[in-house]
Amino acid sequence: MQYIVHYDIAAFFVVVAAMVHFFYKKTISTRQTRIFTLLIWVAFVSNIFDIISIYTIANPHVLPLWMHYVVNEIYLITFNATAAVYYAYIIMATKGRAPLSRFEQARIILPISIDILLVASTPFTHAVFYFDGEMNYIHGGMFMVLYAFALFYVLASLIHSIRFQKKMTLLQNATVYFYTISSFAAVIVQIYVSNLLVAQFAVAISVLLIYLSMENPADYGDKMLGTYNLLAFNEVVCANMEADKHFRIAGIQIAGMRYIGEMLGADSQLQMVKEIAQFLVQTVGNKRVFALSENRFAIVGKRRGLDWDKLVESIQNRFQKPFFSQGVEISLTAPMCIIDLPDNAEKIEDVIDIFNYCFEEETTGSWGEVVYAGKDILEKGKRENRILQIINQAIREHYFSVYYQPIYSVEKQQFTSAEALLRLSYKDMGFISPEEFIPIAEKNGLILEIGDYVFREVCRFITEHKLWEMGIETVHINLSVIECMQEKLHERLVRVMDEYHLDYSHVHLEITETAAVVSEDTLWSNMQSLIDKGVAFALDDYGTGFSNIMAVIKYPFRTIKLDKSMVWDSMKSEKAMTVLKHSISMIKDMNMEVIAEGVEELEQAEILASMGCDFFQGYYYSKPVEGSEFIKKVMAQ
Numbered sequence: 227m228q229y230i231v232h233y234d235i236a237a238f239f240v241v242v243a244a245m246v247h248f249f250y251k252k253t254i255s256t257r258q259t260r261i262f263t264l265l266i267w268v269a270f271v272s273n274i275f276d277i278i279s280i281y282t283i284a285n286p287h288v289l290p291l292w293m294h295y296v297v298n299e300i301y302l303i304t305f306n307a308t309a310a311v312y313y314a315y316i317i318m319a320t321k322g323r324a325p326l327s328r329f330e331q332a333r334i335i336l337p338i339s340i341d342i343l344l345v346a347s348t349p350f351t352h353a354v355f356y357f358d359g360e361m362n363y364i365h366g367g368m369f370m371v372l373y374a375f376a377l378f379y380v381l382a383s384l385i386h387s388i389r390f391q392k393k394m395t396l397l398q399n400a401t402v403y404f405y406t407i408s409s410f411a412a413v414i415v416q417i418y419v420s421n422l423l424v425a426q427f428a429v430a431i432s433v434l435l436i437y438l439s440m441e442n443p444a445d446y447g448d449k450m451l452g453t454y455n456l457l458a459f460n461e462v463v464c465a466n467m468e469a470d471k472h473f474r475i476a477g478i479q480i481a482g483m484r485y486i487g488e489m490l491g492a493d494s495q496l497q498m499v500k501e502i503a504q505f506l507v508q509t510v511g512n513k514r515v516f517a518l519s520e521n522r523f524a525i526v527g528k529r530r531g532l533d534w535d536k537l538v539e540s541i542q543n544r545f546q547k548p549f550f551s552q553g554v555e556i557s558l559t560a561p562m563c564i565i566d567l568p569d570n571a572e573k574i575e576d577v578i579d580i581f582n583y584c585f586e587e588e589t590t591g592s593w594g595e596v597v598y599a600g601k602d603i604l605e606k607g608k609r610e611n612r613i614l615q616i617i618n619q620a621i622r623e624h625y626f627s628v629y630y631q632p633i634y635s636v637e638k639q640q641f642t643s644a645e646a647l648l649r650l651s652y653k654d655m656g657f658i659s660p661e662e663f664i665p666i667a668e669k670n671g672l673i674l675e676i677g678d679y680v681f682r683e684v685c686r687f688i689t690e691h692k693l694w695e696m697g698i699e700t701v702h703i704n705l706s707v708i709e710c711m712q713e714k715l716h717e718r719l720v721r722v723m724d725e726y727h728l729d730y731s732h733v734h735l736e737i738t739e740t741a742a743v744v745s746e747d748t749l750w751s752n753m754q755s756l757i758d759k760g761v762a763f764a765l766d767d768y769g770t771g772f773s774n775i776m777a778v779i780k781y782p783f784r785t786i787k788l789d790k791s792m793v794w795d796s797m798k799s800e801k802a803m804t805v806l807k808h809s810i811s812m813i814k815d816m817n818m819e820v821i822a823e824g825v826e827e828l829e830q831a832e833i834l835a836s837m838g839c840d841f842f843q844g845y846y847y848s849k850p851v852e853g854s855e856f857i858k859k860v861m862a863q
Contacts, residue, residue, distance in 0.1 A: 234423050241269055245270060248263075255462075262436065262440070265315055265433065269426075272301060272308055275300045276423065279297050279298050286361035306338060306372055307341075314334045316383045317330055354366045354368050354372065377409070384406045398440055404431075409429075411428070412427075450496070451503035453503050453515040454512075455517055458516060464574050467567065473528050473567055474528070474565065475565045477524050477564075486556060510527070510532065514526055522585070538564075561597070562596045576604055580604050583603050586669075613663050616663075620652075627648070629646075629649050629852055633841050638697075641848075642698065645701070645702040677708075678722075685722055685723055685725075687701075694729070694732060707740055709741075710744070710752070716756050719761075730756075730760035734764055734784075735761060736764045736766040738766050750780075750781065763784060764784065764787055765785070766789075769788055770789045778818075784819060786813045786820055788820060793806070797830060797833075824843075
């Protein structure tokens with residue numbers, strides 16, 4: 227029989243072209259990519275041995291009989307294996323990283339195993355093919371079974387793709403349909419026109435379409451930077467985790483990149499990112515560098531496959547030198563977060579969360595620092611997220627609690643004011659300290675809502691119980707740094723006080739030195755507007771900062787609150803006692819009142835009173851209590 231081999235030769239060039247591009251451009255190794263690699267190799271081997279078998283059948287005397295059998299067996303096995311691997315590939319493409327079920331494994335393995343057994347035994351059984359005495363190639367009685375197995379895989383692939391078509395793109399579904407139609411057509415042609423060899427060409431075109439629609443390396447690369455992208459990072463990390471490999475990830479955050487864009491423009495920012503990406507690629511190679519965002523990179527490698535200490539040193543040394551853009555010298559810093567896996571993270575989301583937690587300035591401590599992240603950071607981040615959820619729920623459902631800590635007047639020998647303190651408890655978390663949840667609320671933009679809630683609740687409490695009739699002249703309410711930065715703060719507070727018909731003089735607002743430093747002109751304007759109404763201001767936490775004397779001088783405070791640490795230290799140190807004594811004297815000379823926080827013993831109160839303190843606040847007099855208990859304390863005095 228004279229075979230027409232033009233389509234086989236064309237198939238060879240199509241497969242080779244796809245292979246060259248795939249292996250040249252291939253970037254990452256995933257389960258799906260590994261199956262495609264097997265598919266393209268099986269298709270290539272099948273095509274080669276198909277061409278060889280055509281030649282040897284036409285020239286039977288060039289090879290001994292046993293080699294004829296080997297050549298044809300390899301061709302027939304790999305030809306059907308192409309369909310089996312293709313079916314496995316379609317399943318992988320729709321299942322993502324989910325494991326194969328036993329039924330799926332059986333559908334893939336069982337038919338091809340029977341196929342291999344039939345072909346491998348054919349030299350003895352002549353079931354699939356054999357050579358007669360004149361070395362003519364003859365199909366055996368079971369030859370059509372091979373076509374049946376191939377069609378089984380084709381139909382199974384089609385059914386699976388239809389079942390999970392929503393998990394594939396339109397082009398990917400079209401590729402499956404093309405493969406199905408072309409395979410059926412090729413089999414029919416082979417059956418009725420046995421010398422026209424088109425099956426390999428159909429396979430080659432299908433492989434090319436699969437490559438273009440499902441395995442395009444461009445999906446994993448950042449063309450502008452010459453690195454992998456976030457999608458590739460997710461795939462690589464997940465694949466390594468699934469394989470239970472021990473590897474390491476170094477996250478790198480480029481601090482200050484946003485300001486480059488604002489000062490020099492987007493083009494300069496992009497050029498700077500490209501320069502940094504090129505440096506990282508040159509340092510560790512392009513197979514390990516991933517661009518996760520415009521200012522964040524990751525390097526992935528084996529724990530012992532890289533000299534990580536040298537890598538960290540190289541990156542730190544580079545960022546100690548300036549960068550240049552448009553003739554401008556720019557200093558950038560690059561804090562790093564290094565994670566060992568799978569020790570310190572169980573899934574890709576954990577890795578991203580650890581990066582986010584580590585790259586917050588509050589966590590890293592100082593930009594340029596290297597953090598070797600453990601599960602403690604992840605647990606801290608998870609707790610922070612949980613607290614954030616609780617804060618949101620507390621705002622919606624109004625279950626924050628406001629406690630009141632009485633403030634004792636030395637002159638009147640009774641409680642004359644109180645500080646309102648916010649408290650938060652939750653059923654599965656217990657008591658959550660304000661020192662923990664307030665910074666979280668500030669960071670996530672919720673502090674204004676919380677501040678509004680507290681202010682309204684205190685105004686309601688004062689008017690509802692007519693505290694002024696019980697001798698409580700003022701209630702101190704803390705203002706956050708963010709609140710102090712609001713230009714219309716005074717309007718909001720006045721509107722709430724008017725809503726509750728509250729005399730403005732009953733409100734005493736406390737701000738910290740940080741708020742005073744950050745807000746400046748805005749705070750000054752708000753203070754003047756509120757003081758004109760009769761609201762008083764206190765500087766909180768005096769003695770903990772470095773420039774609070776300037777805050778005392780600059781702003782119109784009525785009261786200065788000595789931080790409890792300053793009070794406690796003075797009881798242990800003569801130097802601290804001298805500082806405390808002169809601080810109180812200075813404040814009194816400026817006609818301001820002094821409140822001492824943290825008073826826990828009578829002796830402390832007597833010493834502070836002798837120095838001129840006007841008010842005491844602390845556990846010696848009362849801890850913070852709920853509103854009802856506060857009323858009882860005030861009524862009982």
